[in-house]
Amino acid sequence: MSSLKFGTSGLRGLVTDLVGWPSYAFARAFFRSVAITAGANRTVVIGRDLRDSSEGIAATVAAAAAEAGFTAIDCGPLPTPALALEGLRRGSCAVMVTGSHIPQDRNGLKFYRPDGEITKADEVAILDALGDVSAVGSMGIVPATPESSARDRYLRRYRDVFAQDALAGQRIAVYQQSSVARDVLVDALESLGAQVTAIGRSETFVPIDTEAHRPEDIAFVRDAMSSGTYDALVTTDGDADRPLVADEAGRIVRGDVLGLITARYLNADTVVVPVTAGSAMERAGGFSRVVRTRVGSPFVIAGMAQAKEDGSALVVGFEANGGFLLGSDAQVNGRTLAALPTRDAMLPILATLAATRGSGLTLAGLVASLNAGETASDRLPETPAEHSSAFLQQLGQETFRSRFLQPIGAARAVDTQDGVRLELDGGRTLHFRASGNAPELRCYAEANTSVEAEDLVRWGLSAAADAMTSSAAARP
Template sequence: MKSVSIADLMAQSGVAFGTSGARGLVSAMTDRVCFAYTAAFLQHLSAIGQFKHGTHVAIAGDLRPSSPRIMAACAAAVRHMGGAVDHCGFVPSPAVAAYGFAQGILSLMVTGSHIPDDRNGIKFNRTDGEVLKVDELAIRAQSVMLPDLFDGAGMLKDPAPAEPLVDVATAYIARYVEFFGPHALSGMTLGIYEHSAVGRDILVALVEALAGEAVSLGRSEKFIPVDTEAVRPEDQALARQWAAEFGLDAILSTDGDSDRPLLADEAGLWMRGDVLGILCARAMVIDAIATPVSCNSAVELSGLFAAVRRTRIGSPFVIEAMNGLVAEGRASVCGYEANGGFLLATPVAVEGRTLGALPTRDAVLPILSVLVDARRRGVTLSALQAQLPERYTFSERLQDYPTAQSQALIAHLEQGDEAAILARLTNMFGRLAGKADGIDRTDGLRIHFAGGDIIHLRPSGNAPELRCYTESDSPERAAALNGEALALVRDYSVPA
C-alpha cells in the first residue's frame, strides 16, 4: 500500500477537473489514476456521510473504446473501498444519475462527453445531485492508499469481470412515457441521428413508445465527437439532406453520453441549445431559471419567467444557483446551458401529470417537451422558435489553442481600468461590432457593444480550446460575427 496525493497526481497526469468532472488524455488516464480519483471521491463522500462499507455505487459509461477499461478501474476502486458495484452498462449519464438518486446511492459515469475519443473522463454524482465545486476541491485535497494492483504502466494486473448488468434504461424511458403519455408524438415522423451516442437506442424506443414514427439515421460504430454547441458542418449538411429526403417533422440527437440534446426543425436546421432551454421551460411552466452568462438573452426579454439567475459556465454553477432559487421558495425551478442540457431542480406538474426532479444535465426532457408543445399548438418547430424575441446566438471554438495562450489573451484584454479595457476592446473588435460599452467577467470576458452585438471569449475548462459565443439580432449576423472574431483572435499576438 502506498499513499498518493490526488493534487500531486493531477499535476503529474494532467487529468484535472473541468466543468464536467475529471477529464484528460486516454493515455494519461491510466487504471492507477482512475482508481485513485474514484477512491478519493468515495473517501470524501464517506466523510460527509454518503458512503460507508457495503454501500452500492452505480457505474456506467459511453461508447468510447477506452470506457470499458476505465469503468473496470473505477469498479476496482469501489470494491477496494468496501463498496458494492451496480454495473449499469452503457447508458446515458442522466439515466445512471437518475438511478443513483432514486436508490439514494453514489454514481459515476465514464465519459468524455463531446470531445474526441483520444480523451475521456469521469463524472461523479452524490446521492442528491452532481458533485459541486466544493466537492471537487475536497477530492483534490485527499490522499489515498493505493494497493499493489498495478503494473509498471499503471494498468490493473488482473482486472476483475464486471458484475451482472443492472437495467436502468427501462425506468429512464418510463419516466417520460408516463409523464407525456403514450400518444404524445402521434402523427410525427422523427429522424434519430444515432451516430455513436450512448442513448441512441433509448431515443428510438422513446419515440416509438410515444406513438411517433422513428427513422434511424447515421449510426456509427466509430466514435464521432458531436458537440451540441459547435455542430460540425457535415452534421449540418446531413440534417438538411435527411429532412428533405424523408419529410421529417424534426431530427433528434445527443452528444456522446446523451446528456446534451440536438434537435433540428422540419428544414433540418439545428436549434440552439439556449433556445431549446427557453422553449422547454415555457412548455414545463417553470417559474424560475438558472442559466450561464453565455446563454441567449431572449430568456429575460421574453418576460415568461419570474426570476432568471445568471451563472458561470458549467452544471455545478447552475446547480448552485438552482439550489438558491429553491431556497427562496420558488414554485418550480430549472436550469439549462448553452449546450442544451436541461436540469430540473423541483418536480413540475403539467396537465395533471407530475415529473420528478432530475438535478443533472438531461437531453431527453428538452427534446420531448418541445416536440410535444409544438404538436399541441399545431405549429412547426421553426414557428415555435419564431414566438421568442429575435435574439440569436452562435458558438464555435479555436481548437489546439493552448489554455495558457487563452488565459494570456484574456489577461491582456482586461488590463487597466474599465475605460482602458473598453478602449482596447473597441480598438480590437470595433471594425466588427462598433464601440464596446460594457463587459461581464462572470466567466471569461463577455463584451457588449453599443449596437447590441455581444462577443464572449472563454478558455475551455477541459480541452486546449478557446470558446467564442456571439449574440446578435439575426442568426446570420451572430454566425458571421463569431467567425470574424475567432479569425481576429487566431491572428492576434499578445504584446510581450
C-alpha cells in the first residue's frame, strides 16, 4: 500500500512511493481538477527544498504541467512562502516539492491555487481526478522556464517594511543546516541591522521539526548559545514555513508564543489558531477575538476567511509549530505589509526579534512577561485508529469523562472539534487527538510549570492506554 497521503499541509510519503509516475499523476490530477477551475492563468510556478529527491520530482511536475497545457516556471530552491508569494503575484498556481520537516527518505507536494493554499475540498478533487490520469501522459523531460528573482522579491517584502535599524545591535546566530531559507535568513537579518553569524551549515538534509524537537537539535542549540555570544538563535524547518527561535540561554521558544508575540507586534484584532495552541491566546493576548480550529493550515485559513467576512479588521493565524499566516494587510513601520495567507517562518522571526529590541528586554524576558505557561506533548505509537476513535468518543461523553478525570480534577470546558480538549482548573489543559497520518494517539498538556505539564502528559497517556485496554478486553 502506498504511503502517500494528504495531511495537515500537502501530500507526503516515502520517496520510493512518490518519485516517477506517482508524482506525475498527482500533479496531473491537480492540473486537471483544481488548476483549471481556480481562475488561474495557464502558468504554474514550481519550487523545491534541498532534499536529494526534490529536484527530480520538480522536473516530473514540470512534465505534468506541460502535458496539461501549462507553462512551467522553475523558481528553483526557495522557501515555500516565497513560492506562494510568487504565485499570488502572477495570479498562477504553484507546486512546492517538499517534505517539510520529515526525514530525507520522505518527500511531498504542496499545491497552491492563485489565491493561496488548496482547501480540503480541493484535496478530494485531486484524489477523484487521479483515476483519469492513470493511462495518459508521456512523462518526458520538459525544460521549465527559469525564474531566479522570486527569492529576492520575498526578501524585499520584509526589508522594505521593517525599519533599517529594526534589529540594530542584536547578535543573532543563524543555524543554517539544510533549510532552504538558510541564506535568505542571513540577508534579511543583516539588512535590518543585526550582527549575524551563520553556523551549522549542512549539505545533507537535517529534519528540523519546530514542534517536536529532536534531542540532538536541542543539544546543538544549547551548545551554540552556551558561550553567551548571541542574543538569539534562529532557523526554520526544511521548506521555511515554520520558524525556530531560541533565547540567549538556548531555550527554544514555543511556536505559539512566537505567534502571540508577532500578532501583538502587528496589532491584530483577531487571531485564528488550532486547538493545540496554548490558552495564553485568550488569557494574555489582548485580542478582540480568538478563534480555534482543527489542526492544519487549511482549517486556520478557512477560519481567517470567516473572521474577515464577519468584519474583523486585521486577521492573523498561527499554529503551535510557529508557522504564521497573515490574513489581512498589516502596517509595519508605517508601511503596508500585504496579506500572505500561508504559513511563513520569516515574519515571526523578524517580528519577534524586533519586538524584543523594542521592549528593552532580553528575548527570555519578553517571553516571561507574557505569562504564557508551559506545554508538553507525547504520543502512544502503534495505536490503531479504531482504538483511538473509540476512546475519544467515550471521552466526549460526560459520564465516562468524569470518571476518567477523577484522579486529576474535572473538566471546566470541553472542545471536541479535533479530538477532545479539556480545560481543567489551575490553568491546566489536557488534549487528546488521533494523528491524521500515523497510527498513534497524541496527548498535549498545558500547565503553569514544565514539570506539571510533563506529568500531566505522562498521566494522560497512561490513563488513555489503560482505558483502551479495558475497552478492548470488554469487546466480544
